[in-house]
Structures are given as structure tokens and as C-alpha cells.
Amino acid sequence: MAFNSTLSKKPGASVFYHQVTEATSTEQLVSEYPEEKPVTTRYKNWLPIWVTVVLLILVASFASYSLHLSIKLNHALEEQRGYSTDWELVRGTAKLVQKKYTATFRTNDTADTVYIEYGPNDPKYVGEPSPEIDEAWHNLLKGQYLIISEEEAMKLNRHDLVEGLYLAEPEVMHSLHCLNAIRKSLYYGPNYTHHNPDELPKNYHKTHIDHCIEQIRQNIQCALDLTPIPIFVAGREGHRIYVGEPQVHTCRDWDSFREWYTVRGEKFGNIGSFKGS
Numbered sequence: 001m002a003f004n005s006t007l008s009k010k011p012g013a014s015v016f017y018h019q020v021t022e023a024t025s026t027e028q029l030v031s032e033y034p035e036e037k038p039v040t041t042r043y044k045n046w047l048p049i050w051v052t053v054v055l056l057i058l059v060a061s062f063a064s065y066s067l068h069l070s071i072k073l074n075h076a077l078e079e080q081r082g083y084s085t086d087w088e089l090v091r092g093t094a095k096l097v098q099k100k101y102t103a104t105f106r107t108n109d110t111a112d113t114v115y116i117e118y119g120p121n122d123p124k125y126v127g128e129p130s131p132e133i134d135e136a137w138h139n140l141l142k143g144q145y146l147i148i149s150e151e152e153a154m155k156l157n158r159h160d161l162v163e164g165l166y167l168a169e170p171e172v173m174h175s176l177h178c179l180n181a182i183r184k185s186l187y188y189g190p191n192y193t194h195h196n197p198d199e200l201p202k203n204y205h206k207t208h209i210d211h212c213i214e215q216i217r218q219n220i221q222c223a224l225d226l227t228p229i230p231i232f233v234a235g236r237e238g239h240r241i242y243v244g245e246p247q248v249h250t251c252r253d254w255d256s257f258r259e260w261y262t263v264r265g266e267k268f269g270n271i272g273s274f275k276g277s
């Protein structure tokens, strides 16, 4: 009975012992431990105290685990329904889907070149300018600005009329417009010319592109996609490059959003991109 003897020798043991009893605040337990009981009798009753303590720990663990689960569930639901900063009008149009990225960067070791491996159903968004590519971008961006009612505009705290209309767009359209502007500036030439300088401020073009790079940078950092991308080495000896293998991502469903956006635009009106884009 090493434990018992240690307890009885310890000067503060009795005080400690009663504190534990009181802390349980269980009437029945307290009444079982009158002040002047000998230590041996008290020892016999350690078991129920520890049962109570264990039970309390279990209840506390269960409560904190439930709280943790409910916070997690709320976050998951917020992701499904949308964030509090989402435009209320559009929130809920894009459910979460899982999607594997395409347009993988590949090497051709025979020719010592690189190329893009597209998905079988991917529209062509990049390459030398062509009507097909312009059409693909048009399908993303058509009717970029929604015409909204005065009531909808007031909710956005915006009171400016644009040529007699209230206009707004969700940020995704702005970012896509920006990416397209960067693409066009890469292929600047007979097909994509600068706008008539008389129509726009002097330093418009370069500043617009710089703004667009910043827009997309923030968009990417904001989304903070944590999908893991395993890296492998490809290319010929002496021309080695690091390549990532495409993965399944959790995305908002672009197709269902775009469908809603088109219908909404047809119903209440929209206008295409600003002349400077």
C-alpha cells in the first residue's frame, strides 16, 4: 500500500483530498466523506471519485468534440452555400465539384521540345490568334456586366449609373477578363491591336495589364489552393525540367454558374465588355 502511506504522510494531502471532493459538487459523494474520517476509509472511496473524474473528462471531451464537429460542419456548409462576402444575387449558383485540371505541360524527348496535353473536350483558349480561340473566350465572358435593378444596386452600396444603367459583375468575370487581356497583349499584333489612343487615357494599355496581373495574383493567393501536386523530372539529359502531375481539385462549378449567368443576362439584360478590354 505504497500509495496509501505516501498519502497519509503528505501534510497537504487531506486538504487536497477534500478539494477534489468539493470540485465534483456531487452531494452524494460529499456526504460519504465526513471531515474526521480516517485516511484508510477515505482511500476505499477513491474509486468513485476517479469514476466521477473519468466521467467528467469523458463528458468534457465529448462536448468539445461535438463543438469541433459543429464548427467544421458550419465551415463545410458555408463553402457549399457560399461565403458571407459573396454577392447575394449569385451565391448558391455554383455548387462544389471535383475536377481534374487539364492542359498538362509535357516534354517530347525525341524532338527535345515541350507541348501541352489538352483534355479531349477542352476548348482552345491559347495559341496563335484564331476565331476558334476568340469564340472560346467569348463563351466565358459574354455579357460580362449584368444590368441590375436600383434595389440590387443599393444593396451593393453603389449609386452610380453607367449610361443610365446600374451594372455589376462577380469577381470571377473580372479576373477572366484580365487573363484574356494578358493573353491578347502576349499576341499583340494585327489580330489584337491597341485601342485608339484618342479614346483612352495615355498610359492605359500597360497600366491595365499590370493591374490585371495584380488582380490575378491576389485571386490566386486568396483561393490558396492546397491541392498537392507531385513533381517529376522530365526532358532529355541536360534539358531536364520539373513538371507537376495534374490532380483532382475541389472547385466551384463553372458550368452551372455560367448557365445561370447567361439566363439572368437574357432576363434582365447585360452588356459586353468595356471597349478598353
Ligand SMILES: *[C@@H]1O[C@H](CO)[C@@H](O)[C@H](O)[C@H]1NC(C)=O
Residues within 6 Å of the ligand: 108, 109, 110, 111, 115
Ligand atoms: C515527338 O516528336 C517526334 C519528332 O518530332 C514526333 O514524331 C512525335 O510525334 C512527337 N510526339 C508527341 C507525343 O508529340
Ligand SMILES: *[C@@H]1O[C@H](CO)[C@@H](O)[C@H](O)[C@H]1NC(C)=O
Residues within 6 Å of the ligand: 128, 129, 130, 131, 189, 190, 191
Ligand atoms: C489573325 O486571325 C486570323 C483568323 O481570324 C488568322 O488566320 C491569322 O493567322 C491571325 N493573324 C495573326 C498575325 O495572328
